[in-house]
Structure formats: C-alpha cells, structure tokens
Amino acid sequence: MILSHAKAPACQSGAAGRQRRKAETLKKNLAALRLCVMLSSCAVNAVAQQRADFIIVEKPKHLSILNQYQQQLSPEETSALVSYSPFLIVNPNEILGDGLTQCMKATLNGVPYYFVKDDSAGLIGGQAAGISKTYKSAILLADTIAIVQRSAMELLDVAGRKRTPLAQGSQLRRIFRSSRLTLVQVLSTGAYGWVNLKEGNGKGWTVVKGSMATSSKNLEQLIPEIQLKLNAVNAKLAKLYDIFNHKASVVRTPPQWSLQPSSAGLLCTLPADSSAQFYKESTRWLSKDIESLLLGTPMLVTASAGRIEIR
Numbered sequence: 001m002i003l004s005h006a007k008a009p010a011c012q013s014g015a016a017g018r019q020r021r022k023a024e025t026l027k028k029n030l031a032a033l034r035l036c037v038m039l040s041s042c043a044v045n046a047v048a049q050q051r052a053d054f055i056i057v058e059k060p061k062h063l064s065i066l067n068q069y070q071q072q073l074s075p076e077e078t079s080a081l082v083s084y085s086p087f088l089i090v091n092p093n094e095i096l097g098d099g100l101t102q103c104m105k106a107t108l109n110g111v112p113y114y115f116v117k118d119d120s121a122g123l124i125g126g127q128a129a130g131i132s133k134t135y136k137s138a139i140l141l142a143d144t145i146a147i148v149q150r151s152a153m154e155l156l157d158v159a160g161r162k163r164t165p166l167a168q169g170s171q172l173r174r175i176f177r178s179s180r181l182t183l184v185q186v187l188s189t190g191a192y193g194w195v196n197l198k199e200g201n202g203k204g205w206t207v208v209k210g211s212m213a214t215s216s217k218n219l220e221q222l223i224p225e226i227q228l229k230l231n232a233v234n235a236k237l238a239k240l241y242d243i244f245n246h247k248a249s250v251v252r253t254p255p256q257w258s259l260q261p262s263s264a265g266l267l268c269t270l271p272a273d274s275s276a277q278f279y280k281e282s283t284r285w286l287s288k289d290i291e292s293l294l295l296g297t298p299m300l301v302t303a304s305a306g307r308i309e310i311r
Helices: 010-048 074-078 218-250 276-294
Strands: 051-057 084-096 102-108 111-116 134-148 153-156 162-167 171-178 180-185 190-197 207-210 258-261 266-269 299-303 309-311
Touching: 051 171, 084 111, 084 276, 153 180, 218 258, 218 266, 218 276, 276 299, 276 309
Parallel strands: none
Antiparallel strands: 051 084, 051 134, 084 102, 102 111, 134 171, 134 207, 153 162, 153 190, 171 180, 180 190, 258 266, 266 309, 299 309
C-alpha cells in the first residue's frame, strides 16, 4: 500500500505565509531603523567633531601678510594681529592674483589673510615673527564659556611659560582643542591661552553662547559671502585671460563662476562650454575656500570640475 502525505489545509498554509512575510518586513524595518540611527549619530558627530588646521604665530605683524584684497595691511588691519593669534588655514599653498607669488591663505575671526612665501616656500619674515606652530586636524569649537567656580582653572599662556588663575565670571571664547588642551581667548583682555577643560561642562565652567554647530547660519545668510568668493575668483580669471589674450594676440572670454539655487541648496558652476575639466584643481581649492565658511555648520560641500554644490 502506498501512503500519500496529507496536505495542510489551504487556510493554514496561507496564514503561515502571511506570518513569514510579516516577520521579514519587520526584520527589514528594524535594519533600516538601525541604519538611520547610525547615520544620524555619524552626522551629529561629524558636526560636533569638525576639524581644521591652525597656525599660531608669536609676532604675526613681522610676517609679510596681505589683506583679503591682496593689498598691504592698513594700520587698523595690522592692529588686529595680536601676539599668538590663531589663524585657521584655508589653503597652505595658494597663488596670488599675479599668477606667480606663492602664499598661504588663512582666516582670523573669519577675515581672510594671505601670508606671502619666499622662494623656498617659507613664510617671509618667519624668523622675526618668533615662535610659530601648526596644529593639524584640531577640533573646531567656536563657542563661549564662563567660569562659574572660583579657582576652577588656570590660563596657560600660549608659549607655556606662565599660569594665571581665572576669576569666577570670566568668559572665554573657545577656538579649538588639540590633544588635552583647549585654545581660548579671554574676552575681557583679548589675550589667547590654553585651558584644561577635563572637569566638563557644569563642573567649574558652563557654555554661555552656543557653538556654530547649534547656531549655524542658514544658506540664505551665506549667499553674500559665497558670492564674494566667486567674485574674487572671477576677477582673477579675467586678469589671467587678459594677460594671455594680450600675449597671444587672441580674444578669448574668461569663464565666470555663477551662483544659483538648486533642489538641495546652492550650486556654483562654470559655463557648460568653458572646458570645465581644465579647472578641476582650481575647483577643488575654491570648494575648500567655501568649506571654510561652513565650518561648524551641518552643511556639506561636494565638488567636481566646474561644479560645486552646497547642501
């Protein structure tokens, strides 16, 4: 006798199938949720842990420094360069508008400066400027704290020679953290120095003004600043093409960067017929320049030859 296997009722088979599908859907949803949490955490950490390179100079007035228009500093502009000023490095290997002079581009309190280099790529006036040190990949802070306990901490001068107790109520502008020390500016005097904030917020000090990460500019506020940078690049391109046209006895129109809104934010582009592939390197440096405006914000910059997107 041949025994045949009994088949499960159709209703039981259908119910089991639905249960399997529900389990698979739940598993996929949980995986997607874990991924979203992970990406959100990464995004928050990326803003909170933004990094930049800084250079601190003991006597910056002795260096050959040009202003944002690549002109000699006025007495008022020079007076802003106090001892041990921390400059945020935007481009360590920039070329001035003449197309020949090497320099380093950096900012102090958001103001651009150009440090002129000599033939050996050193900063002109470097010896007379005294102590100079570069801090690589420092953690950007950009907020203000207050000392809330008497004798909570001391200020170590930038040279590391003198310690000064900070009075209760003192307000410090945090600039960056390197290793275990934080570079600050004492708002009452303008002096720079190091503090050790290992005690943590609420234990001797507290944040009184939010960081750039929590009070970031929106894109609309940044448009004028970005446009100024594009205008500066466009002026350089026009000048270079003018020199080339004169020497080659030809007439070629220089490509010009334009700024327009995109679906995700802002878009900077060169004209489609400008052979943008030849401007890949300059696009990279311009994008880094724009990134310096966005430090401490959640905004991102992506770049390809002749195209920079801000979102």
